[in-house]
Amino acid sequence: QKEVEQNSGPLSVPEGAIASLNCTYSDRGSQSFFWYRQYSGKSPELIMSIYSNGDKEDGRFTAQLNKASQYVSLLIRDSQPSDSATYLCAVTDSSYKLIFGSGTRLLVRP
Amino acid sequence: EAGVAQSPRYKIIEKRQSVAFWCNPISGHATLYWYQQILGQGPKLLIQFQNNGVVDDSQLPKDRFSAERLKGVDSTLKIQPAKLEDSAVYLCASSPINRGKKRQGSYEQYFGPGTRLTVT
Numbered sequence: 001q002k003e004v005e006q007n008s009g010p011l012s013v014p015e016g017a018i019a020s021l022n023c024t025y026s027d028r029g030s031q032s033f034f035w036y037r038q039y040s041g042k043s044p045e046l047i048m049s050i051y052s053n054g055d056k057e058d059g060r061f062t063a064q065l066n067k068a069s070q071y072v073s074l075l076i077r078d079s080q081p082s083d084s085a086t087y088l089c090a091v092t093d094s095s096y097k098l099i100f101g102s103g104t105r106l107l108v109r110p
Numbered sequence: 111e112a113g114v115a116q117s118p119r120y121k122i123i124e125k126r127q128s129v130a131f132w133c134n135p136i137s138g139h140a141t142l143y144w145y146q147q148i149l150g151q152g153p154k155l156l157i158q159f160q161n162n163g164v165v166d167d168s169q170l171p172k173d174r175f176s177a178e179r180l181k182g183v184d185s186t187l188k189i190q191p192a193k194l195e196d197s198a199v200y201l202c203a204s205s206p207i208n209r210g211k212k213r214q215g216s217y218e219q220y221f222g223p224g225t226r227l228t229v230t
Contacts, residue, residue: 004152032217043201043221044153088152094219096165098143100152 002027002093006023006101016110019076021104026070029094033065033096034087035074038103044088048074114222116202122228128190131225135204136182141165142179143219145201145204153201159185185222192229199224 013019021035032051036044050056050063050072061073063096074093076083086103093099115134123129135142141160145153156175158166162182170177174193179185189196203219 008150030220034218036221041222043199046218046220049218090152095166096217097155097158098217098219102150102152 002099004089004091004099004101005105006087006089006104008102009105010107011104012109013079015079015081017079017108019079019106019108020085021074021076021089021106023054023072023074023089023091023101024070025072025089025091025099027091027093027099028067028070030067030091031094032071032092032096033063033072034090034098035063035072036090036100038088039084040085076106079106079110082108084108114201114202114204114220116222116225118225119223120226120228121186122230123192125194125229126191128188129192129227130186130188131202131227132139132199133185133187133222134200135185135202136220139204139206139220140182141205143203143205144177144185145203145221146212147199147201147224149198156187189227192227197227197229 005024035048037047038044048063050065056063060077064073086105088103089101090098117132143158144156147153156170157177159179162179177187201224202222205219
């Protein structure tokens, strides 16, 4: 059973802090990795994609990938209350099907 | 560029009734997906279409769920008869991926607003 694991949270951080969200996956054949943000009652919104080992930065977001450790993370710098949402990690399996984790709920305290 | 469109946004039905959902993907996207998302869980793939052909329906409960994508554009997902455990949000997504054109970025999936189904 191919799995994507995330801590359900909530992860609570003060405004302006760095939020660190982590994800592990079981399929060593995975090639594509994504972070989606989902506000309550809304659909998932793609915020980051990463395909090779290392860091990828986009504004306040940095995705980190370590294929050897089967680990993906998302850093949110200067966290804002508007960043409060559930963050879903998604990984393509070896047949390119997208497998989602259950998400980590982030709360940014003003 | 218009996003993925879905309708209806909400539906309440009694168990054993039938229901249908509609999805129109982003223009030019070859691949269309239907997901089921139960509260507190990540989306689970029900079926994947490549143009108008089925690529993966391994997790579709075929005794009650059916889906089609005629002409390779719009798609409908039907449940008949519905059960209480079908209460969930049904999400449609699309991506530009096309078989034989595997490249970074082509697997990015974009979601519609979803249909919240309540079965009573």
